[in-house]
Amino acid sequence: MTAPAGGPVLECSGIRKSFGDHAAVKGIGFSIARGETYGLLGPNGAGKTTTISIIAGLLEADAGEVTLGGEPMNPDATHTKRLVGLVPQDLAIYPDLGAAENLDFFGRLHGMKGADLRRRVAEVLEIIELTDRADDRTQEYSGGMKRRLNIGVGLLHRPALLILDEPTVGVDPQSRNAILDSVEQLGEEGMAVLYTTHYMEEAERLCDRIGIVDQGELIAEGSQADLVRIVGQRDRLTLTATGSLAATAIALGGLAPVDDAAVTDDGIALIVDRAHDHLPEILAVAGRTGSLVKSVDVDSADLESVFLKLTGRALRE
Amino acid sequence: MVGAAWTIARKDLKQRLRDRSAYIIGIVAPLGLALVFGFVLNPLSGYEFDATYAVADLDGGPVSRIFVDNVLTNAEGIEVVEVASVAEAEALVDTEVTPLGGADDTNTADAAIIFPVGFSDDVQSERPVTIRVIGNQGSETDAGIAVALVEGYASELTSVRVAVATVENLVGGEVDRLATGVEVLQTPNPVTLRDDTASTKQLDGVTFYAAGMAIFFLFFTVQSGITGLLEERRTGTLARLLSSPITRASVLAGKMLSSFVVGLVSMVVLFVATTFAVDADWGPPIGVGLLILAAIVAALGIVSLLAGFARSAEQAAATGSMVGMVLGFLGGTFFDVSQAGGILATLRFATPHGWFMQGLADLRSDDLGVIVVPVLAMVAFGVVTGAIGLARLRKGLLP
Ligand SMILES: Nc1ncnc2c1ncn2[C@@H]1O[C@H](COP(=O)(O)OP(=O)(O)O)[C@@H](O)[C@H]1O
Numbered sequence: 232m233t234a235p236a237g238g239p240v241l242e243c244s245g246i247r248k249s250f251g252d253h254a255a256v257k258g259i260g261f262s263i264a265r266g267e268t269y270g271l272l273g274p275n276g277a278g279k280t281t282t283i284s285i286i287a288g289l290l291e292a293d294a295g296e297v298t299l300g301g302e303p304m305n306p307d308a309t310h311t312k313r314l315v316g317l318v319p320q321d322l323a324i325y326p327d328l329g330a331a332e333n334l335d336f337f338g339r340l341h342g343m344k345g346a347d348l349r350r351r352v353a354e355v356l357e358i359i360e361l362t363d364r365a366d367d368r369t370q371e372y373s374g375g376m377k378r379r380l381n382i383g384v385g386l387l388h389r390p391a392l393l394i395l396d397e398p399t400v401g402v403d404p405q406s407r408n409a410i411l412d413s414v415e416q417l418g419e420e421g422m423a424v425l426y427t428t429h430y431m432e433e434a435e436r437l438c439d440r441i442g443i444v445d446q447g448e449l450i451a452e453g454s455q456a457d458l459v460r461i462v463g464q465r466d467r468l469t470l471t472a473t474g475s476l477a478a479t480a481i482a483l484g485g486l487a488p489v490d491d492a493a494v495t496d497d498g499i500a501l502i503v504d505r506a507h508d509h510l511p512e513i514l515a516v517a518g519r520t521g522s523l524v525k526s527v528d529v530d531s532a533d534l535e536s537v538f539l540k541l542t543g544r545a546l547r548e
Numbered sequence: 549m550v551g552a553a554w555t556i557a558r559k560d561l562k563q564r565l566r567d568r569s570a571y572i573i574g575i576v577a578p579l580g581l582a583l584v585f586g587f588v589l590n591p592l593s594g595y596e597f598d599a600t601y602a603v604a605d606l607d608g609g610p611v612s613r614i615f616v617d618n619v620l621t622n623a624e625g626i627e628v629v630e631v632a633s634v635a636e637a638e639a640l641v642d643t644e645v646t647p648l649g650g651a652d653d654t655n656t657a658d659a660a661i662i663f664p665v666g667f668s669d670d671v672q673s674e675r676p677v678t679i680r681v682i683g684n685q686g687s688e689t690d691a692g693i694a695v696a697l698v699e700g701y702a703s704e705l706t707s708v709r710v711a712v713a714t715v716e717n718l719v720g721g722e723v724d725r726l727a728t729g730v731e732v733l734q735t736p737n738p739v740t741l742r743d744d745t746a747s748t749k750q751l752d753g754v755t756f757y758a759a760g761m762a763i764f765f766l767f768f769t770v771q772s773g774i775t776g777l778l779e780e781r782r783t784g785t786l787a788r789l790l791s792s793p794i795t796r797a798s799v800l801a802g803k804m805l806s807s808f809v810v811g812l813v814s815m816v817v818l819f820v821a822t823t824f825a826v827d828a829d830w831g832p833p834i835g836v837g838l839l840i841l842a843a844i845v846a847a848l849g850i851v852s853l854l855a856g857f858a859r860s861a862e863q864a865a866a867t868g869s870m871v872g873m874v875l876g877f878l879g880g881t882f883f884d885v886s887q888a889g890g891i892l893a894t895l896r897f898a899t900p901h902g903w904f905m906q907g908l909a910d911l912r913s914d915d916l917g918v919i920v921v922p923v924l925a926m927v928a929f930g931v932v933t934g935a936i937g938l939a940r941l942r943k944g945l946l947p
């Protein structure tokens with residue numbers, strides 16, 4: 232079930248989707264090659280889930296085109312759907328069935344049967360490390376085990392493109408690491424992966440290429456190195472602070488070396504030319520405008536700075 | 549598409565088999581209620597019913613003979629002892645003279661029914677006239693049934709009043725009669741009280757309640773599969789189903805199929821269990837089978853319609869229960885509205901339940917042709933409601 236060699240596994244362009252008069256996706260397009268892991272990075276509500284729902288044929292787009300292995304995708308394109316493995320953001324497994332039964336059921340829906348299905352179910356149970364608990368009802372599983380099964384179901388039919396929608400949200404750090412490891416592994420084995428997240432670190436670690444989405448638009452795309460070049464030789468400065476943050480951010484934004492300043496959930500994020508040189512001035516302005524700074528972090532430019540630079544807002548505000 | 553639908557239905561059925569409430573709604577509750585209603589509320593079920601009535605027919609005219617020879621003599625479980633005088637009749641129901649259950653058991657009666665001299669003439673010339681029923685204090689239920697039988701007969705005659713009496717003390721003089729209006733068994737009774745030559749046949753008590761509860765609960769049983777679609781939307785597995793290489797129609801078909809199988813199994817189990825365990829007589833299996841299939845089609849249609857307009861599985865279940873109750877009540881599954889007359893008797897044909905019960909009653913004639921109309925009526929219910937419901941559900945699969 233792999234796409235023809237050569238051309239990209241996924242190509243989409245100009246995808247638009249509105250719910251009522253709210254435009255959730257406003258013309259997103261990108262492509263993914265065989266063996267490539269592509270990340271859609273953006274804050275909550277950016278339109279990531281809507282975009283992949285259209286790519287997976289769950290939703291009808293208002294405009295735009297999606298092709299998988301050269302075949303058009305839409306909600307009625309049942310033949311094209313066999314190329315996609317979807318791992319929804321929310322758990323999508325049956326609590327009153329065991330892991331093996333869940334896998335068997337979705338395998339059959341993908342046209343697998345007999346010895347091939349049995350072999351593949353056993354194989355996936357090994358990959359997600361649930362062989363021992365295969366026959367227990369999944370309602371008895373821990374959160375991490377359910378997450379792993381959720382991913383296992385998506386892999387089962389060896390899709391050409393595996394789509395994972397924020398698979399680590401609400402997962403403990405240990406399970407999260409296991410999930411990231413297995414996604415890395417799949418990429419190395421040649422599966423094309425579309426990975427959505429609002430965690431910059433995950434995108435940096437996993438993805439060959441990253442598309443940054445904000446308010447329904449793809450605002451930048453490229454490898455991590457390409458993207459960081461957008462900010463140039465700037466530093467990302469993070470002030471953990473309390474007080475009148477909004478006023479402080481505005482004042483800091485007016486300083487010459489500061490490119491961008493935005494309020495985050497526990498302080499202010501800035502992009503600054505040679506941050507170390509300007510630190511005393513920045514702290515003085517913060518104090519004057521009524522903010523109490525508790526700690527300061529200086530990092531070289533990363534995806535967080537890119538997002539800040541492009542949108543004037545923090546990724547997680 | 550058939551393969552995918554069957555895969556989905558099999559998965560659903562596996563889940564149902566693990567769900568205790570499915571057995572309760574599908575089998576335990578209807579069976580239990582059928583037995584309770586059949587035996588406790590309605591002793592005239594023909595099952596273990598055994599009463600002796602003394603009849604003093606001082607009239608001997610055509611109107612009283614029809615009752616004695618047709619109604620009483622043909623009723624199952626009733627033994628008629630005809631006596632020549634009121635005194636003899638009274639003696640048979642007096643526990644002091646012939647203690648109930650004593651050695652002399654054959655000389656007791658559960659009730660005495662007395663037709664006065666000139667009864668038939670009075671009825672025919674529409675003069676007021678009274679049939680007296682004297683109950684044996686020791687057998688209230690059987691006496692009550694005598695009252696109901698007489699009442700049922702009298703209701704067909706104009707000008708007849710029924711007087712109910714209890715013998716309190718015959719020894720040493722005056723009979724103290726309690727002449728009241730009949731108040732026993734107010735509920736319209738599903739059992740044939742009347743002339744069984746009448747053209748509409750009716751179900752005996754056990755069968756009535758077995759079939760009534762079966763069809764009543766069918767509308768609850770079949771909900772699981774279809775509202776399961778809404779449940780899968782809530783739990784997120786619907787996204788998985790829709791991202792699989794199968795059509796939306798086969799997702800719906802799978803849900804309908806599992807509902808159908810659950811409904812069919814429940815109806816067949818109830819049919820077989822009540823037939824063998826309590827002698828219910830549903831009628832010829834082919835006719836019953838057709839009525840059951842049509843009833844399931846109707847139930848699936850109506851439940852799909854409700855699911856199509858519901859926003860959540862909970863809402864669908866709530867409206868489903870309400871509609872199931874109302875239709876079941878109007879359709880006469882708790883008591884026989886066909887005997888209630890008036891608007892109630894007509895309204896039942898606005899429900900599949902009413903057609904199902906009517907179909908079974910019609911089957912008494914052993915002529916399969918009679919169920920064509922009930923079957924078509926139920927299928928029509930199912931097709932019309934189902935078409936609207938499924939169209940909406942299918943559209944709802946695309947947010
Ligand atoms: N079914 C829907 N109906 C109405 N609005 C929706 C629906 N799905 C998503 N939205 C809106 O579209 C926007 C994008 O949502 P989503 O694609 O889920 O974002 P993300 O996955 O990036 O968090 C949000 O503003 C969200 O509220």
Ligand SMILES: [Mg+2]
Pocket residue numbers: 279280281320396397
């Ligand atoms: Mg999302």
